[in-house]
Amino acid sequence: MDDRQAPPHRAVITVEGVGQLLAELATRGHRVLGPTARDGAIVYDDIGAVSDMPQGWTDRQDAGRYKLERRDDDALFGYAVGPQSWKKFLHPPMETIWRSRRTESGLAIDAPIAVSEKFAFIGVRACELHAIAIQDRVFLEGPYVDKAYGVRRQDAFIVATNCAVAGGTCFCVSMGTGPKAQSGFDLALTEIIEDDRHVFLVEVGSDAGADVLAHIEHQPAARMDVIAADTIIAHTAANMGREMETTGLKELLQGNLTHEQWEKVADRCLSCGNCTMVCPTCFCTTVEDHSDLAGLNAERVKEWDSCFTQDFSYIHGGSVRKSTSSRYRQWMTHKLASWIDQFGTSGCVGCGRCVTWCPVGIDITAEAAAIRAAPQKSSVVADARA
Amino acid sequence: MTQAPRPRLAVWKFASCDGCQLSLLDCEDELLALAGAIEIANFPEASRTFIEGPYDLSLVEGSITTAHDAERIKMVREQSKFLITIGACATAGGIQALRNFADVDDFVAAVYASPQYISTLKTSTPISAHVPVDFELHGCPINKQQLLEVISAFLAQRKPQIAAHSVCIECKRRGTTCVMVQGKPCLGPVTHAGCGAICPAFGRGCYGCFGPMETPNAASLMREWQLLGASQRDMHRALRTFNVAAEPFLTESKTHGD
Ligand code: SF4
Ligand code: SF4
Ligand code: SF4
Numbered sequence A: 001m002d003d004r005q006a007p008p009h010r011a012v013i014t015v016e017g018v019g020q021l022l023a024e025l026a027t028r029g030h031r032v033l034g035p036t037a038r039d040g041a042i043v044y045d046d047i048g049a050v051s052d053m054p055q056g057w058t059d060r061q062d063a064g065r066y067k068l069e070r071r072d073d074d075a076l077f078g079y080a081v082g083p084q085s086w087k088k089f090l091h092p093p094m095e096t097i098w099r100s101r102r103t104e105s106g107l108a109i110d111a112p113i114a115v116s117e118k119f120a121f122i123g124v125r126a127c128e129l130h131a132i133a134i135q136d137r138v139f140l141e142g143p144y145v146d147k148a149y150g151v152r153r154q155d156a157f158i159v160a161t162n163c164a165v166a167g168g169t170c171f172c173v174s175m176g177t178g179p180k181a182q183s184g185f186d187l188a189l190t191e192i193i194e195d196d197r198h199v200f201l202v203e204v205g206s207d208a209g210a211d212v213l214a215h216i217e218h219q220p221a222a223r224m225d226v227i228a229a230d231t232i233i234a235h236t237a238a239n240m241g242r243e244m245e246t247t248g249l250k251e252l253l254q255g256n257l258t259h260e261q262w263e264k265v266a267d268r269c270l271s272c273g274n275c276t277m278v279c280p281t282c283f284c285t286t287v288e289d290h291s292d293l294a295g296l297n298a299e300r301v302k303e304w305d306s307c308f309t310q311d312f313s314y315i316h317g318g319s320v321r322k323s324t325s326s327r328y329r330q331w332m333t334h335k336l337a338s339w340i341d342q343f344g345t346s347g348c349v350g351c352g353r354c355v356t357w358c359p360v361g362i363d364i365t366a367e368a369a370a371i372r373a374a375p376q377k378s379s380v381v382a383d384a385r386a
Numbered sequence B: 001m002t003q004a005p006r007p008r009l010a011v012w013k014f015a016s017c018d019g020c021q022l023s024l025l026d027c028e029d030e031l032l033a034l035a036g037a038i039e040i041a042n043f044p045e046a047s048r049t050f051i052e053g054p055y056d057l058s059l060v061e062g063s064i065t066t067a068h069d070a071e072r073i074k075m076v077r078e079q080s081k082f083l084i085t086i087g088a089c090a091t092a093g094g095i096q097a098l099r100n101f102a103d104v105d106d107f108v109a110a111v112y113a114s115p116q117y118i119s120t121l122k123t124s125t126p127i128s129a130h131v132p133v134d135f136e137l138h139g140c141p142i143n144k145q146q147l148l149e150v151i152s153a154f155l156a157q158r159k160p161q162i163a164a165h166s167v168c169i170e171c172k173r174r175g176t177t178c179v180m181v182q183g184k185p186c187l188g189p190v191t192h193a194g195c196g197a198i199c200p201a202f203g204r205g206c207y208g209c210f211g212p213m214e215t216p217n218a219a220s221l222m223r224e225w226q227l228l229g230a231s232q233r234d235m236h237r238a239l240r241t242f243n244v245a246a247e248p249f250l251t252e253s254k255t256h257g258d
């Protein structure tokens, strides 16, 4: 043990302290990623200082609508989740799996060795922690482990943020995933803005988190700080933009595979795939093989895929899910029902992205509610209306 | 390495602007490799060399707008083992298919001093309306990387990796924030991928250059456009560009007056 004081389980830091936190993580060799305002949205990208963060911005979200607006304070985290999730770093949209070269003596295969960029994620929301935990289960558990994901994931330092505002399409309370970060972080911040102070309550979630905190200026947390933070989080929880009734949801959906609502939603659905792209838990990829003109080099790349494409369910003879209704049903039943059979939890963390970023504003909570309102008992699982 | 005989390539032009053929010439870094892998037997835009058919691969640009071309494409097909159409003109009739919805004689009279010398069909139609086509590469113009992919795939006798899904998937993979959700009408959700979602990356809605995607729902998208404030004329015009004759752009455009 060195002679530094054992860090407290909770502490208070200032806005300058957040700046020190970013600098400390960079000093430790992390690639520091966090929210920044760009192209009219809050996106996640490299940040070097507090001035790179969307200070004083908030977002207005509804089904198919998103807009940044000014706040009347200087909050650093005064918005909900944006179009992107941390998925884009841990499970990138495109990845080369291997390359091969024709040589004098045959074929040389070169598989890129996954290198850790030692990510530090700043401002990870409770729903996003759950989404990361879900992708951990998908990629790291079971017989087929995605090693590159594991390498990127193992060194990631996570600074969570407890949400101080609920977005217009958020429903983490329904899904039991937020708005308070319970686990899966190194440090968790709650932003407290009062008349005379702007501070962050810091909770320590790991030894690494404690060590980083020890290197930035902090005060011990007082009882009133903890109460203030709890009040903020309770207020967020009480103001969710959406709600999803989850009782018996799996059985409800799996028992209504021929419900007329699937046709109704198909009339609106563009099968554009946006919902799956923005969903922080959707993990599907396709692999493409490319060869060059001379036939000397080839490579296999992996790219995000979506169950809304025809190729996704293509087997000999054609696509299994020809109709949009069957594709929308695949997406929604996978998220909310068969995910539970497959991985033991829901595949939805209630972040609301699929609702906001659907170009025609299709709302998964409204679709589930429509089926619940008038269930049409049907048990024909094999009824794949193509 | 002993040189196996290279497959023979021919490039043909019908009613078009030459932009898609130029994509091939634009492959500067790859031109040598291309010339090494394939014998460019007939490509008037690039070379005076003309080697008689048959050809292993024909790339066809342009649409059919004259009786003469309607015959010529049959000759091209007969001489080609594999025929790939490139670009919106060849795959959908191009912007010149706007004539399909007007009186072509009026155009001729308005444009030419001596209309009696003009011999043209009343319609502009895609190559596939005249002869069987082995593969269609969309775009106005086509994407040169996709063209190289198609040629490389042909040479390796594999399937070309050309996705038929929406532009949105490319847009999201690229990390662009959706412009439509921020209030700008975009054709991306009904448009065939291929361009890499360039326009949204520059803050513009997609113009639909690559034509309809595999399962387009234009009616739903246009309902949303209306909610975003697009007029009937905006929608009519947006759907009537380079791929005007492609369904469902055509049918949907008819439901919105100019
Ligand atoms: S299904 Fe929608 S709300 Fe649920 S986690 Fe995915 S994007 Fe978020
Ligand atoms: S909803 Fe579709 S894209 Fe998402 S994980 Fe499931 S099958 Fe894959
Ligand atoms: S639900 Fe919305 S985002 Fe998803 S495929 Fe359909 S139209 Fe696109």
Ligand code: SF4
Binding pocket: A274, A359, B167, B168, B169, B171, B172, B176, B177, B178, B179, B180, B181, B186, B187, B188, B189, B197, B200, B205, B206
């Ligand atoms: S900007 Fe256009 S192409 Fe991109 S996701 Fe939005 S609707 Fe699709």
